[in-house]
Amino acid sequence: MKPIDEVLQSTARALGESLERVFADLAVLDKATTDILAAPGTSRTKLESLRPVVEDIVLKHDGLVDSAGVSVARGLFSDADAWHQWWSLVGGKLVFIPHNLNPASINYYDYTEMTWYERPLASGRPELIGPYIDFGGADMKIVTASRPVEHGQRTVAVAGADLSMESIERTFLLNLGRRDEHVALITETGKVVASNSARFAPGTRFEGPYVGPGSVPVPVVDLATPPWRLVAGE
Numbered sequence: 344m345k346p347i348d349e350v351l352q353s354t355a356r357a358l359g360e361s362l363e364r365v366f367a368d369l370a371v372l373d374k375a376t377t378d379i380l381a382a383p384g385t386s387r388t389k390l391e392s393l394r395p396v397v398e399d400i401v402l403k404h405d406g407l408v409d410s411a412g413v414s415v416a417r418g419l420f421s422d423a424d425a426w427h428q429w430w431s432l433v434g435g436k437l438v439f440i441p442h443n444l445n446p447a448s449i450n451y452y453d454y455t456e457m458t459w460y461e462r463p464l465a466s467g468r469p470e471l472i473g474p475y476i477d478f479g480g481a482d483m484k485i486v487t488a489s490r491p492v493e494h495g496q497r498t499v500a501v502a503g504a505d506l507s508m509e510s511i512e513r514t515f516l517l518n519l520g521r522r523d524e525h526v527a528l529i530t531e532t533g534k535v536v537a538s539n540s541a542r543f544a545p546g547t548r549f550e551g552p553y554v555g556p557g558s559v560p561v562p563v564v565d566l567a568t569p570p571w572r573l574v575a576g577e
Contacts, residue, residue, distance in 0.1 A: 416455075522539060528572075
């Protein structure tokens with residue numbers, strides 16, 4: 344059996360590479376959004392042409408990406424104070440997901456107060472948020488990758504993708520294999536993303552430090568926050 348430190352390194356690489364590919368695709372979505380917003384016209388309907396870009400992102404990651412799109416800053420369009428252009432894969436087809444953006448409604452979805460929207464605006468960098476339950480969208484446990492979209496020296500939108508926790512856990516467990524050691528993937532804030540042990544339930548806070556043979560950062564491209572880490576112990 345391979346030493347645990349070696350297994351942690353290979354698992355970290357596998358997870359990091361999959362996340363980096365998502366952020367690379369979000370950079371493409373960022374560029375496409377900027378090109379659209381730079382063209383004449385200020386209608387929200389302009390963003391419908393992003394569909395092929397989003398479809399490519401959702402379909403190419405082997406189940407990792409559940410949905411993706413862009414959320415624009417308030418006041419950007421003449422026909423909507425706020426707009427959340429988001430698509431999700433439903434029954435194998437990409438479907439536009441409408442959200443209630445009416446502040447007077449009891450079901451109002453204010454994406455501008457969501458961490459995945461606020462943090463990239465504040466940091467000016469890509470961010471990885473979660474895991475959390477997406478009650479405002481698909482009602483499932485997800486992680487959101489997002490990055491700011493800049494145009495004319497200001498941030499005009501956030502491009503994002505919702506990542507399947509099931510897919511992240513599958514990559515984690517397949518690369519980790521059967522081990523006697525307890526291993527957990529944790530965020531920079533100490534939240535457990537995935538684990539091979541009932542001791543560390545996903546979504547709970549990791550109670551560390553956990554003394555063991557290794558702690559390995561998961562490489563994720565160009566993030567403002569400290570990277571996720573793999574931690575292991577007996």
